[in-house]
Amino acid sequence: MALRLQSSDDLSNNHQGRTRMKLSPSEVQQEMEKVRTNSYNQFIKRVRLRNVRGFHDETVEFKTPVTALVGTNGGGKSTILGSAALAYKNIKPGQFFPKAFVGDESMSDWSVEIEMVDKSVFRDRTFSRTAKFTQSKWRRDDFRERHVEYVEILRTVPAGEISRFKKFLAGNMDDFNTTPLNANTIKYATAVLDKSIEHYKIVQKKDNPAIKMYVGATDTVAGYSQFHFGAGEASVIETIDRIELAPDNALILIEEVENGLHPVAVRLFVQYLQNAAKRKKLQIVFTTHSQDAVNELPADAVWASINKRTWNGKLSIESLRAITGEIINTRVIYVEDNFVKEWVENALGRYGKGLAESTKVFAAGGYPNLVKVSQFHNENPLLAIPSVALVDGDIYDANTYPALPQHARFIGEGYPDATVFQYIYDNRVRLASIIRQRCFLSQFDEDRILGALQGVMNSACDHHLYFTELSQRLDFVSAVYIRGGMIDIFNEENAEFWTDIMEFVSAQIGAKKAA
Structure with a gap:
């Protein structure tokens, strides 16, 4: 019998059943061409960081719908991620760049120049906006709005340690709604996790839907709360659910995409991100320390940040x-x-x-x-x-x-x-x-x-x-x-x-x- 080692495609097919997530090389090139020709309704083309957290004057160009930011601890990955978020006025800069009353005096020189596509402003060309930190606050004149989904690293903290889950330690079920998961969430999370989640549900507080918890089920439909999910399981389900519920053309920002995931699940999850970007015309940027995540992307999709210097390539x-x-x-x-x-x-x-x-x-x-x-x-x-x-x-x-x-x-x-x-x-x-x-x-x-x-x-x-x-x-x-x-x-x-x-x-x- 011929010896055969599993390729990335094999893993994708074996774990997905009939769900195809991995884009073909030609599809990847087609998606990159859409970026090159400014075919998106909204898209961040590049960010230029000047004096921001040690970046003297560095430019990162987003050449693909899904971009990975790799680098050493403290190298600047999250700074680049936050700079992309500054492009849209419905995101508060303090979420990514808070200023302490002591030690942050250098922020007065910070600026981020952002080149973007927005068909509602100019149908045939890109334009630039500059975010500056002056007089102890960010100035972002004439910035546009866009749905931005920021998936923070907190998602892998045990549920019992997250304040929003305290509401589920005791309470009245009459205050909550229980609904099935989105069909695409079930489809793609099942593919990534290699386990069926068709019986999983989401429980949300009626007067504040942001307070929510996922409820799992075994093959025999015995239920268990998110308190008993594995960190990787909770991370995949919640992240995919947020992406699938986000509107088309949204910007998705993810911190440490591999956190809590097995290497096989990391590869499948990045395949999912490419698939979702194509289906929903999303722009996705994530940070990672995982070589498995990097390996799933073309070279143009990877930016390395080392000691506040940037390079494009694998x-x-x-x-x-x-x-x-x-x-x-x-x-x-x-x-x-x-x-x-x-x-x-x-x-x-x-x-x-x-x-x-x-x-x-x-x-x-x-x-x-x-x-x-x-x-x-x-x-x-x-x-x-x-x-x-x-x-x-x-x-x-x-x-x-x-x-x-x-x-x-x-x-x-x-x-x-x-x-x-x-x-x-x-x-x-x-x-x-x-x-x-x-x-x-x-x-x-x-x-x-x-x-x-x-x-x-x-x-x-x-x-x-x-x-x-x-x-x-x-x-x-x-x-x-x-x-x-x-x-x-x-x-x-x-x-x-x-x-x-x-x-x-x-x-x-x-x-x-x-x-």
Whole structure:
């Protein structure tokens, strides 16, 4: 029997039954195009923070309907989230930026410039508004209204410790209404939690519906209150219910989206957010420390905030630790994505002459992001050993090559995954038996493997999908095994490809930075 590892799509399908949440790559691109062409009735395009909580002058651009803010503790994620909320006058600034009578004197210089789309103001272009903190209060002249749903981190505090639940410790049921959950809340929360909540209800105080509690039920319909929910269960149900009940075109802000959730539920929940944004034309911004959440989004949807500096791209949580000095006295190489990370790590082991044991490779997002990240690393006085950036060769041009800084260079002259796959394909007959062994394909004869390789090449699929496509043609044998095996074969056969790269890496990070 062929060994098969579950992909993100598998998890989505297995946990959702008939509920499809995950957007296809083409749907993701379509949603990004809507943002690019200003097709939303209301949308925050970018925020520029000046002197706000340590941000000197940083701009965050929202390029996708769902945006993740990642970064270190105190790095500025929540500040960016709050700056987005300032865009609409029905949100009180003090909810995100309260001023104490002592210690907050610097707030007098704060300003947030917000570029936005609002078809009721201008149908054919964006416009800007600036929120300023002057004379001990926020000035927001001529700001618009929009429904904003702010899902705070308090949602995962045990129900017994939240003041609004005290009303449910004793009382009269005549003061409360009990209603079934919204149908979409049931549908999507069931998908994320992998358990039926069709018998769950919501109990709300008649004279103040904001005082509410969810009531669960077992398969036998034995009831239990939210006091006895798990933190993750309560978080998912309440957040999804608030999103589904919010009007279309709303702005949804979520603190620490992964709080209380299992990694599988985190991935499914982010898939739900993308699905909800598409269905309801929502703009969603969330903070997170979860790599599982980041992995579900395109690179343009991820912003990293580190020491009040911002970068757009899929910086891994591990790479953030390296940039900020949590991983010290270690040589560091920054690359664009996980494929190149595995490729370079394999090459270091083969040709690094001892560098592999003392060097970490981190995925830091596409060009020019990884070059900027490496520069930031090298300017960090906490880090004694410099870093280098290895840039994908698909943007290589002899005329622009000198533009790369001293700490960066290209890997080859094409797309990394295409470089590896093309070499394997060109030499497939000679390498057939080795491919069978290294890629864990012993259940297939060589003709079947060669036919699958030919089929992938004939399909002209996106180079990012080569290994996934080959996996599908070989009864879903793990694409991870196939990719790793082909990387190993390529590197073994192409020592000369890595000679200059290894010499560059050794020269750049072989010694400590000068004091």
